[in-house]
Amino acid sequence: SEPVLxxxxxxVGYGLGDQAVRAVRDVNLTLHxxxxxxxxxxxxxxxxxxxxxxxxxxxxxxxxxxxxxxxxPGNAEPYDVLALSDLQLRRFRWNETAIVFQGAMNSLxxxxxxxxxxTDVLKAHDPKMSEHSRNVRARExxxxxxxxxxxxxxxxxxxxxxxxxxxMIGMALILxxxxxxxxxxxxxLDVVMQRQILGQLIELRERLGxxxxxxxxxxxxxxxxxxxxAIMYGGRIVEEAPAASIYRDALHPYSAGLLGxxxxxRGPRRELTGIPGSPPDLKGMPSGCSFHPRCPKAxxxxxxxxxxxxxxxxxxxxxxxxxxxxxxxxQPVGL
Ligand code: ATP
Ligand code: SF4
Ligand code: MG
Numbered sequence: 001s002e003p004v005l006x007x008x009x010x011x012v013g014y015g016l017g018d019q020a021v022r023a024v025r026d027v028n029l030t031l032h033x034x035x036x037x038x039x040x041x042x043x044x045x046x047x048x049x050x051x052x053x054x055x056x057x058x059x060x061x062x063x064x065x066x067x068x069x070x071x072x073p074g075n076a077e078p079y080d081v082l083a084l085s086d087l088q089l090r091r092f093r094w095n096e097t098a099i100v101f102q103g104a105m106n107s108l109x110x111x112x113x114x115x116x117x118x119t120d121v122l123k124a125h126d127p128k129m130s131e132h133s134r135n136v137r138a139r140e141x142x143x144x145x146x147x148x149x150x151x152x153x154x155x156x157x158x159x160x161x162x163x164x165x166x167x168m169i170g171m172a173l174i175l176x177x178x179x180x181x182x183x184x185x186x187x188x189l190d191v192v193m194q195r196q197i198l199g200q201l202i203e204l205r206e207r208l209g210x211x212x213x214x215x216x217x218x219x220x221x222x223x224x225x226x227x228x229x230a231i232m233y234g235g236r237i238v239e240e241a242p243a244a245s246i247y248r249d250a251l252h253p254y255s256a257g258l259l260g261x262x263x264x265x266r267g268p269r270r271e272l273t274g275i276p277g278s279p280p281d282l283k284g285m286p287s288g289c290s291f292h293p294r295c296p297k298a299x300x301x302x303x304x305x306x307x308x309x310x311x312x313x314x315x316x317x318x319x320x321x322x323x324x325x326x327x328x329x330x331q332p333v334g335l
Pocket of ligand 2: 252253254289290291292293295296297298299302307323324325326
């Protein structure tokens with residue numbers, strides 16, 4: 001299907017010069033219209049940095065040092081988000097691509113009713129909309145995310161964490177963006193709640209037709225809810241494939257390790273094993289494949305040569321990509 005967001009050779013660092021930390025390295029990733037793309041990886045692998053980079057919300061000293069983020073509005077010519085002016089960017093952020101951050105539910109304004117917080121978003125972006133229309137729209141949206149009518153005039157502290165998170169989702173969706181990025185929206189919630197909220201988002205996606213980038217540590221959630229999964233390690237995408245392919249047949253040893261470190265979806269609960277060793281130091285990355293010091297399958301070429309993300313020569317190789325010397329690739333992605 002057609003792309004809605006194409007991330008091309010994106011590089012993001014914190015700081016400049018010798019002390020810079022390269023947190024996102026040569027990332028190439030495409031989000032297709034209507035799909036849910038899951039992004040997984042250990043803490044510090046660069047998931048949030050990628051999300052902030054794409055929406056240009058990087059906190060200082062974060063800087064985009066190269067690449068393009070091509071957005072396809074659908075009804076107009078594609079453009080590079082990284083080339084937008086501040087004014088265009090403000091419009092882009094809510095109307096085209098909305099983001100729900102880690103722990104965002106705690107960023108609701110404590111002194112305003114939740115209904116007011118939604119109408120304020122509408123007011124800021126469409127000053128011509130009548131007060132009545134704003135109210136109707138806000139209430140519709142709150143209903144859509146499962147907030148009962150008698151809770152709509154509540155203050156944030158009167159709601160549970162799960163409800164506040166749903167309010168945040170409603171705020172992200174109220175201007176009907178094409179792309180919604182969720183950055184670990186469920187960290188603070190229990191597992192049952194995580195599933196519910198994700199399930200609800202997927203339902204909304206089917207009704208409203210947006211695309212989702214969903215970022216989490218929990219690969220088992222992604223296997224269940226996303227169409228495709230991209231795995232990050234040390235700032236790079238090391239594997240990208242349909243969710244079912246990752247689950248059945250992860251090609252990269254790191255992806256396989258991540259799968260092993262979460263309990264199985266069905267069947268007996270396994271021990272949470274984790275991957276031995278620790279994530280790489282971004283300032284002193286291992287040579288070659290940055291995973292090689294931890295990789296159970298490392299062999300001759302691994303320590304000396306960086307494997308490039310490309311299409312592997314497997315039967316379903318056209319729909320997936322991997323960066324690992326075990327899987328010689330035929331066609332590099334993005335070069
Ligand atoms: P988590 O799963 O914990 O949210 P993540 O995959 O989202 O992790 P990022 O937050 O993107 O990872 O961080 C990527 C790297 O960038 C980390 O090594 C981190 O130390 C570094 N980093 C993040 N923010 C800053 C900052 N403000 N200044 C310097 N380095 C930073
Ligand atoms: Fe392991 Fe080598 Fe593949 Fe890296 S390139 S994941 S070290 S086998
Ligand atoms: Mg993060």
